[in-house]
Amino acid sequence: MSTTATPALQVKDLGLKIGGATILEDVDLEVAQGSFIGVIGPNGAGKTTLFNVVSGIARPTSGTVHLGGRDVTGTSVHRRARAGLGRTFQTSSLFPQLSVRENVRMASQVGLGGSLSPWRFPSRTDRATREAEEHLGEVGLGDKLDLAAGSLSHGDKRKLEIAVLRATDADVVLLDEPMAGVGSGDVAGLSDTIRQMHREKGSTILMVEHHMEVLLGLVDKVAVMYFGTIIAFDTPDAIMSNPTVQSAYLGTSA
Numbered sequence: 414m415s416t417t418a419t420p421a422l423q424v425k426d427l428g429l430k431i432g433g434a435t436i437l438e439d440v441d442l443e444v445a446q447g448s449f450i451g452v453i454g455p456n457g458a459g460k461t462t463l464f465n466v467v468s469g470i471a472r473p474t475s476g477t478v479h480l481g482g483r484d485v486t487g488t489s490v491h492r493r494a495r496a497g498l499g500r501t502f503q504t505s506s507l508f509p510q511l512s513v514r515e516n517v518r519m520a521s522q523v524g525l526g527g528s529l530s531p532w533r534f535p536s537r538t539d540r541a542t543r544e545a546e547e548h549l550g551e552v553g554l555g556d557k558l559d560l561a562a563g564s565l566s567h568g569d570k571r572k573l574e575i576a577v578l579r580a581t582d583a584d585v586v587l588l589d590e591p592m593a594g595v596g597s598g599d600v601a602g603l604s605d606t607i608r609q610m611h612r613e614k615g616s617t618i619l620m621v622e623h624h625m626e627v628l629l630g631l632v633d634k635v636a637v638m639y640f641g642t643i644i645a646f647d648t649p650d651a652i653m654s655n656p657t658v659q660s661a662y663l664g665t666s667a
């Protein structure tokens with residue numbers, strides 16, 4: 414199989430049972446390299462759980478996860494991050510007391526192959542700082558480098574998370590509701606930032622987002638989850654006119 418034909422991410426027959434409850438069942442998804450996939454579905458459909466299984470936070474009870482053709486099903490979160498997987502969470506994962514620059518610099522340092530010990534690779538640390546400032550300029554936080562991350566507005570925190578992701582140099586990026594809690598004035602800017610990350614870096618992106626207008630404006634394909642499984646995976650137009658999707662999820666208000 415040629416490299417370009419290898420999917421960036423492949424989940425096969427994925428299942429997760431917790432206690433007596435089936436959270437995921439028979440989830441199959443093949444994501445081509447460089448594509449941008451939206452993941453939608455009603456509350457509790459299993460979207461975040463799928464991201465948790467893909468990133469290694471949760472272990473599936475059946476099925477496999479492959480990243481770039483490599484089986485990572487039993488591996489740790491850390492190992493998957495090293496294999497090029499990055500993600501954001503519904504709630505922020507920033508270091509609130511550290512500066513905006515420092516949050517991204519640490520990610521850059523790791524992305525450059527260094528450790529988190531600044532005294533061990535001083536030259537890399539300098540490069541990491543330069544890169545961090547570049548990424549922060551790209552997301553529109555160039556004038557907030559020295560502020561504590563915790564003092565930023567919600568919209569700016571989400572931009573900072575995107576800058577952190579860019580710095581980690583992740584090939585496959587999972588964005589979990591990046592627009593949640595973002596004010597209407599920040600939605601377009603954040604959406605542009607995500608689009609830019611996808612286009613310039615060629616990252617493969619999977620994004621859970623309830624803000625349908627934003628999602629449909631960004632993605633190539635949409636996966637629809639319903640009761641722990643994927644009931645449709647197609648282009649936005651095909652999804653919007655799919656009768657199964659309409660009756661299961663979108664309803665008459667779509």
Ligand SMILES: Nc1ncnc2c1ncn2[C@@H]1O[C@H](COP(=O)(O)OP(=O)(O)OP(=O)(O)O)[C@@H](O)[C@H]1O
Binds near residue numbers: 461
């Ligand atoms: N650790 C757990 N223990 C028990 N049930 C869980 C656990 N994690 C998730 N669930 C259940 O699994 C189902 C799927 O949850 P999940 O958060 O993945 O849904 P979601 O599609 O992301 O929802 P939302 O859009 O509201 O974020 C829910 O019914 C949830 O209560």
